[in-house]
Amino acid sequence: MKPLDLGTARASTTLPAALGGRIEPAAGTEPLLKVEGLSLTRGESLILDEVAFSLRRGATLGLLGESGAGKSTIALALIGLLRKPEVGLSGTITLDGEGDVVDAPEKAWLKLRGRRVAMIFQDASAALNPCFTIGRQIMTPLRRVLGLGRSAARVRAIELLESVGLNDAPSRLSAYPHQLSGGMQQRVMIAIALSSNPDLLLADEPTSALDVTIQAQIIRLILEETRRRSASCIFVLHDLALASQCCDDVVVLYGGQVVETGPSRIVLDAPMHPYTQALKGCVLEFDTEELEPLPSGAPSFASKSPGCRFADRCARALDKCAATKPPLVATRGRKLACWNPLP
Amino acid sequence: MVDIPVDTRLAARRPTRLEGLRALARSNIYFAIASIVVALFILSATFAPLVSPHPPLDQDMAAFMSPPLTENHMLGTDSFGRDLLARTIYGARYALAIGFGAVLIGALGGLIVGVAAGLSGGVTEWALMRFIDALLALPSLIMAIAFISILGQGVDKVILAVGVALIGPFSRTVRADVLQVKAQAFVEAAGLMGVKRLAIIWRHILPNVIFPLAVQATIRVSYAVLVSSGLSFLGIGVAPPTPDWGLMIAEGRSFVSFAPWIAGVPGTALAILLIALSIVGDGVREHFDPKLRKQG
Amino acid sequence: MSTAPIFRLLDVQKAYDVDAKGGSLFSRAKRRLRALDGVRLSLAPGESLAIVGESGSGKTTLLRVLLGLTHPTDGRALFREKDIASLDGVDRDRFCREVAAIYQDARGSLNPRMSVLDLIAEPLDHHKLCTNSDRSDRVAALMSRVGLSPAMMSRYVSALSGGQLRRIAIARALASEPSVLVADEAVSGLDVSTQAQILKLLRDLQREMGLSLLFITHDLGVAAYLCDRIAVMYLGRVVEAGLTREVLKAPAHPYTRALLNASPRFFAPISDPLPGEVPSPIDLPPGCRFAGRCVRAQDDCQKSEPALTPASPTRMFACFHPLAS
Numbered sequence: 001m002k003p004l005d006l007g008t009a010r011a012s013t014t015l016p017a018a019l020g021g022r023i024e025p026a027a028g029t030e031p032l033l034k035v036e037g038l039s040l041t042r043g044e045s046l047i048l049d050e051v052a053f054s055l056r057r058g059a060t061l062g063l064l065g066e067s068g069a070g071k072s073t074i075a076l077a078l079i080g081l082l083r084k085p086e087v088g089l090s091g092t093i094t095l096d097g098e099g100d101v102v103d104a105p106e107k108a109w110l111k112l113r114g115r116r117v118a119m120i121f122q123d124a125s126a127a128l129n130p131c132f133t134i135g136r137q138i139m140t141p142l143r144r145v146l147g148l149g150r151s152a153a154r155v156r157a158i159e160l161l162e163s164v165g166l167n168d169a170p171s172r173l174s175a176y177p178h179q180l181s182g183g184m185q186q187r188v189m190i191a192i193a194l195s196s197n198p199d200l201l202l203a204d205e206p207t208s209a210l211d212v213t214i215q216a217q218i219i220r221l222i223l224e225e226t227r228r229r230s231a232s233c234i235f236v237l238h239d240l241a242l243a244s245q246c247c248d249d250v251v252v253l254y255g256g257q258v259v260e261t262g263p264s265r266i267v268l269d270a271p272m273h274p275y276t277q278a279l280k281g282c283v284l285e286f287d288t289e290e291l292e293p294l295p296s297g298a299p300s301f302a303s304k305s306p307g308c309r310f311a312d313r314c315a316r317a318l319d320k321c322a323a324t325k326p327p328l329v330a331t332r333g334r335k336l337a338c339w340n341p342l343p
Numbered sequence: 344m345v346d347i348p349v350d351t352r353l354a355a356r357r358p359t360r361l362e363g364l365r366a367l368a369r370s371n372i373y374f375a376i377a378s379i380v381v382a383l384f385i386l387s388a389t390f391a392p393l394v395s396p397h398p399p400l401d402q403d404m405a406a407f408m409s410p411p412l413t414e415n416h417m418l419g420t421d422s423f424g425r426d427l428l429a430r431t432i433y434g435a436r437y438a439l440a441i442g443f444g445a446v447l448i449g450a451l452g453g454l455i456v457g458v459a460a461g462l463s464g465g466v467t468e469w470a471l472m473r474f475i476d477a478l479l480a481l482p483s484l485i486m487a488i489a490f491i492s493i494l495g496q497g498v499d500k501v502i503l504a505v506g507v508a509l510i511g512p513f514s515r516t517v518r519a520d521v522l523q524v525k526a527q528a529f530v531e532a533a534g535l536m537g538v539k540r541l542a543i544i545w546r547h548i549l550p551n552v553i554f555p556l557a558v559q560a561t562i563r564v565s566y567a568v569l570v571s572s573g574l575s576f577l578g579i580g581v582a583p584p585t586p587d588w589g590l591m592i593a594e595g596r597s598f599v600s601f602a603p604w605i606a607g608v609p610g611t612a613l614a615i616l617l618i619a620l621s622i623v624g625d626g627v628r629e630h631f632d633p634k635l636r637k638q639g
Numbered sequence: 640m641s642t643a644p645i646f647r648l649l650d651v652q653k654a655y656d657v658d659a660k661g662g663s664l665f666s667r668a669k670r671r672l673r674a675l676d677g678v679r680l681s682l683a684p685g686e687s688l689a690i691v692g693e694s695g696s697g698k699t700t701l702l703r704v705l706l707g708l709t710h711p712t713d714g715r716a717l718f719r720e721k722d723i724a725s726l727d728g729v730d731r732d733r734f735c736r737e738v739a740a741i742y743q744d745a746r747g748s749l750n751p752r753m754s755v756l757d758l759i760a761e762p763l764d765h766h767k768l769c770t771n772s773d774r775s776d777r778v779a780a781l782m783s784r785v786g787l788s789p790a791m792m793s794r795y796v797s798a799l800s801g802g803q804l805r806r807i808a809i810a811r812a813l814a815s816e817p818s819v820l821v822a823d824e825a826v827s828g829l830d831v832s833t834q835a836q837i838l839k840l841l842r843d844l845q846r847e848m849g850l851s852l853l854f855i856t857h858d859l860g861v862a863a864y865l866c867d868r869i870a871v872m873y874l875g876r877v878v879e880a881g882l883t884r885e886v887l888k889a890p891a892h893p894y895t896r897a898l899l900n901a902s903p904r905f906f907a908p909i910s911d912p913l914p915g916e917v918p919s920p921i922d923l924p925p926g927c928r929f930a931g932r933c934v935r936a937q938d939d940c941q942k943s944e945p946a947l948t949p950a951s952p953t954r955m956f957a958c959f960h961p962l963a964s
Binding site: 219265 | 693694786800802830831832833834835836838839857858859860861863864887897898899900901902903904905906907908909910912913916917
């Protein structure tokens with residue numbers, strides 16, 4: 001394997017029909033996913049505040065921020081596990097070809113999940129059912145969603161496991177999750193997520209439970225597989241350096257508000273929002289001599305707070321910041337919500 | 344020194360346990376009602392002489408087996424003309440005394456046996472566990488009958504018998520908690536610090552075991568009441584003419600076809616108390632057991 | 640204070656007997672699992688050493704040996720030139736006071752039924768380092784030292800955040816006025832901003848108080864920031880050790896190189912990941928343990944095991960075919 005270059009790998013190979021390859025969409029059409037004004041209220045708290053971003057077909061997007069930023073909440077909304085009737089969710093989630101799915105009933109989501117959107121969870125050992133074999137867990141969606149017969153599902157399951165780098169795939173089918181290492185479990189999770197050829201893959205901190213060498217393997221695998229299928233992927237990450245390596249675009253969130261978003265090469269290279277800069281300053285590289293940690297504090301979720309949520313931890317805060325929420329406006333190749341951005 | 348940011352988050356202080364229970368009562372209407380019912384039982388038992396319309400043993404020769412809502416006898420009288428309301432109120436004294444007393448004995452015994460078993464290991468643990476298994480092998484009622492036959496009858500004997508029968512289940516949960524706490528990093532950390540074994544048990548293990556035990560005890564009070572009533576119903580617990588509910592139900596059994604209230608009144612009181620105690624116990628457990636606690 | 644090493648490990652081995660797979664119900668074949676296999680290390684006063692490795696590298700077993708929680712099956716683990724396993728009396732007390740541990744699971748290492756005051760005061764009380772009257776003053780001083788407001792003294796663990804708990808664990812470790820801090824993944828599982836705060840705090844404390852620091856981590860960035868020296872472990876052996884700066888600038892062992900490549904760096908292309916996974920430490924084949932995953936492995940790597948040999952006064956590695964610097 002050669003180093004994966006972000007630029008050239010975009011030209012994806014088409015798959016043979018036996019592998020369930022999809023016909024390439026015409027370039028330059030509607031974005032695959034468009035999220036607009038997504039807000040979530042829970043009691044007096046505003047968990048998500050007018051989150052908006054869009055994702056091109058075949059691109060990777062990173063949702064970045066600390067715990068409590070709302071990254072995982074967005075992922076849950078995108079896979080239809082948080083829906084309007086149950087929670088105070090508003091805004092639109094437009095999935096290309098399906099229209100606005102934020103209101104879609106569970107019945108409609110059952111069709112979307114797997115076929116259009118699939119999720120890779122952070123903790124594979126918890127997401128896999130310990131009572132069932134790997135084979136059963138990977139074949140169930142193949143038979144239910146794709147309607148394959150028993151033997152066809154088995155053949156496809158073996159192909160999938162081989163494609164995610166599990167050697168000796170036929171015998172792995174009868175293994176139970178606990179018999180596999182953490183890295184192997186995550187590979188199985190990826191195989192399950194890929195099984196019904198979704199065009200949007202959600203990966204919620206897919207490697208934070210794994211060793212670094214395994215992390216590199218898994219991230220690379222996800223990138224290769226999504227590109228091979230010309231699918232798109234949303235990574236939920238807290239590591240900005242990793243995000244710069246695997247995401248085309250990034251959305252930086254703080255307390256449920258988008259503070260800065262744009263191509264990762266622009267946003268992460270020269271952040272303009274003080275929060276993005278602060279997060280970047282917390283990343284340790286091997287020559288990091290001095291850290292400039294943010295002061296402690298948690299974002300306030302009070303729905304009535306009118307200003308920027310980062311204001312009370314921000315070194316560059318102005319009087320205006322606590323009073324009025326800065327709008328997300330296009331600035332120098334990105335979108336930024338800040339009254340006093342870095343030069 | 345470099346400036347280190349002072350963490351002032353989470354300024355709210357930790358709510359006290361009582362406040363926690365109040366919040367629970369507000370959020371769970373059944374818990375609130377059940378607590379009031381239990382409180383009423385306890386109050387009327389404590390102040391029985393003031394609350395009760397008649398002394399429990401007084402016979403009203405003019406009103407044998409009068410049905411409820413008779414003048415002067417709101418809940419009727421039994422075959423000896425004794426007021427059922429009075430007897431039920433006095434009966435609550437015995438039920439509650441036996442319930443709480445027995446659970447206290449059971450919990451204390453269980454704590455000692457369970458902690459010893461959990462900490463000893465080796466042959467001692469094995470022997471203690473077999474002892475607990477032996478206690479658990481027999482239903483509490485059978486165990487209590489066995490103890491009564493040795494000790495003789497009487498309220499104190501019943502408390503002791505039911506209490507000993509409860510040691511088995513208590514010690515098993517205590518041992519499980521001890522094993523769990525023993526494996527926690529803070530116990531190891533104290534050991535590393537050089538803290539002596541007894542101090543570790545006293546300061547680190549016991550406080551973490553006693554609390555779940557107290558919650559367990561709340562749940563088991565209703566069970567102890569039930570066992571004691573069962574004993575007196577069988578005629579081997581409290582001796583007549585003590586106004587005990589089990590005894591009253593047994594006395595009323597012969598008249599159940601034409602005077603159902605004689606057994607019905609103490610039976611209903613018993614049922615209400617048991618249900619209320621169970622709801623309170625469950626509420627307390629749910630509130631303090633993080634595994635069962637609801638989010639938010 | 641003497642400059643003699645505080646900790647010294649001399650070819651420490653720790654092996655466990657485990658049940659072999661497939662044995663019958665009655666005859667259980669035992670197999671040897673070597674969690675540590677000939678580890679040689681030393682920690683001098685005021686020095687900071689990072690033990691880096693992935694899961695299964697034996698770094699946690701190494702920590703338990705150092706803390707005297709488990710005893711080596713072979714070789715010697717010394718604290719101030721005395722066997723840790725047989726410390727008693729005054730030596731034992733001294734060990735308990737001088738060596739303070741910070742656990743990975745900060746929440747689990749703090750008794751949930753004790754207030755912050757009692758938690759931090761426990762070492763003070765135990766080693767009789769203060770009188771009753773200045774107890775809370777001492778605790779308050781320790782709390783502000785680690786960046787906590789003394790107003791939190793009456794709180795309990797359940798009401799505190801992950802970052803606050805780490806600070807309390809550090810304050811508690813400092814309370815006994817130790818000379819060595821031993822920390823096991825003390826910043827893992829935290830948000831990056833909280834991690835940065837704790838790392839900065841640990842480094843400042845170590846430098847200002849002249850503490851020795853033994854930090855166990857899987858993160859090379861953390862090791863580079865905190866520690867002057869580094870020892871990279873793979874399957875129970877140290878494969879490369881030396882000054883952190885030198886090792887990370889020009890790693891000699893292919894495993895160190897692979898770890899470096901795998902660590903996320905801004906805008907670096909995702910490099911060739913190391914193939915495969917860490918093999919089982921049971922019944923290892925002869926030869927270098929890393930040979931199975933090593934791109935530079937040659938025939939001699941399969942035959943005999945390279946020993947950890949010094950390449951310069953500040954550098955050691957165990958490889959027949961090291962990377963040129």
